[in-house]
Amino acid sequence: xxxxxxxxxxLSQIARTHGTPCYVYAGEKIDAQCTALLKAFSSHPTTFCYxxxxxxxxxxxxxxxxxxxxxxxxxxxxxxxxxxAGARADQIVFSGVGKQDWEIELGIxxxxxxxxxxxxxxxxxxxxxxTGKKKSAxxxxxVNPNIDAKTNPYIATGLYSTKFGIxxxxxxxAVHLGLSLPGLKLRGLGCHLGSQIKDAKVFKQAAxxxxxxxxxxxxxxxxxxxxxxxxxxxxxxxxxxxxxxAYAKAVLSPLxxxxxxxxxxxxxxxxxxxxxxxxxxxxxxxxxKKRFVIVDAAMxxxxxxxxxxxxxxxxxxxxxxxxxxxxxxVGPICETGDFLALNRKLPPLKEGDLxxxxxxxxxxxxxxxxxxxxxxAPEVLIEAGRPKVIRxxxxxxxxxxxxx
Ligand code: LLP
Numbered sequence: 001x002x003x004x005x006x007x008x009x010x011l012s013q014i015a016r017t018h019g020t021p022c023y024v025y026a027g028e029k030i031d032a033q034c035t036a037l038l039k040a041f042s043s044h045p046t047t048f049c050y051x052x053x054x055x056x057x058x059x060x061x062x063x064x065x066x067x068x069x070x071x072x073x074x075x076x077x078x079x080x081x082x083x084x085a086g087a088r089a090d091q092i093v094f095s096g097v098g099k100q101d102w103e104i105e106l107g108i109x110x111x112x113x114x115x116x117x118x119x120x121x122x123x124x125x126x127x128x129x130x131t132g133k134k135k136s137a138x139x140x141x142x143v144n145p146n147i148d149a150k151t152n153p154y155i156a157t158g159l160y161s162t163k164f165g166i167x168x169x170x171x172x173x174a175v176h177l178g179l180s181l182p183g184l185k186l187r188g189l190g191c192h193l194g195s196q197i198k199d200a201k202v203f204k205q206a207a208x209x210x211x212x213x214x215x216x217x218x219x220x221x222x223x224x225x226x227x228x229x230x231x232x233x234x235x236x237x238x239x240x241x242x243x244x245x246a247y248a249k250a251v252l253s254p255l256x257x258x259x260x261x262x263x264x265x266x267x268x269x270x271x272x273x274x275x276x277x278x279x280x281x282x283x284x285x286x287x288x289k290k291r292f293v294i295v296d297a298a299m300x301x302x303x304x305x306x307x308x309x310x311x312x313x314x315x316x317x318x319x320x321x322x323x324x325x326x327x328x329x330v331g332p333i334c335e336t337g338d339f340l341a342l343n344r345k346l347p348p349l350k351e352g353d354l355x356x357x358x359x360x361x362x363x364x365x366x367x368x369x370x371x372x373x374x375x376x377a378p379e380v381l382i383e384a385g386r387p388k389v390i391r392x393x394x395x396x397x398x399x400x401x402x403x404x
Pocket of ligand 1: 054192
């Protein structure tokens, strides 16, 4: 068995039938994550809003929404995808620092639970659009609490040095606007500190802070929610993220007597470990300095190593005997920054071998591009041992379909 319990024979069969590179997902793992999350928070009224950006493929969204989980969206496109896949509007929150008017209109028309408002001017804009439609819009104020999530700076969002949220120092003014502007229902406060957070204390600190900030607001009848965002880490190599139960304990202990409903926006944790990227060795080569293994997946399929220096586990699907070699696993794209792993010690790899890159369920297919005119790879969902294509491989025709 390989990580994610993908059986080598099944992977070889998938590679033969659907070609490589190819994303594969273990359906049962997604189900198990959803169930564990719901169970961990069963003692407190909680609305779960899956951060759709982690993976937007319809069959996976449908699986998650069927569990009673809603959606956190950050664009009109994500909102439409979530609704198409069956998310309930009253379980959708809309985050993001730059919502456009048409996106706000779509959210109001579909009656989402709340916009996570990220600036004072955005509150005014939501109010104007809602009143223009003679409707009202639910809003949470997304607070930037200036808490260090101790994660990669590109994915840390809770510090004053980032563009996110309303600085806590401006919160009184935002609350005043939220309560006084027409067309707004101030439903809650929220925050999102960042992603791949490995320290439960960070969540506890945020829960405590938000709980304190909501104290004076609870008398307003619409004000019912406290949104703690997403961010729970998963294991890519030797990280030791808190268990979901430890996470729940950290978040819930400051909220015991608070009386507000909790909203959570998990993305990575729900989906990352269910996925892997199946790729085949095209060639191997040596320079006086390095050994390279060139595979058919590249930074357009998985940009995390190039963009964040992220580590993904990699294993040969059928390891050969022989001494391990230290290699760079690289793709065919014409950039030195195109790599999946650097200086990785692996069993010997030869042309034609299949290789599995692990923990790619989140922020992999969703961040894929067609750079170097590479059609995006297909996605295959495995359930009860049976693989099913849930997104076809793009074609050469589709690469130019929108050009005029
Ligand atoms: N809520 C909001 C408002 C967010 O911006 C995010 C992620 C989440 C929830 C979900 O966070 P999660 O539970 O997945 O950590 N592309 C990067 C990750 C970017 C995360 C952006 N925001 C990566 O590959 O590591």
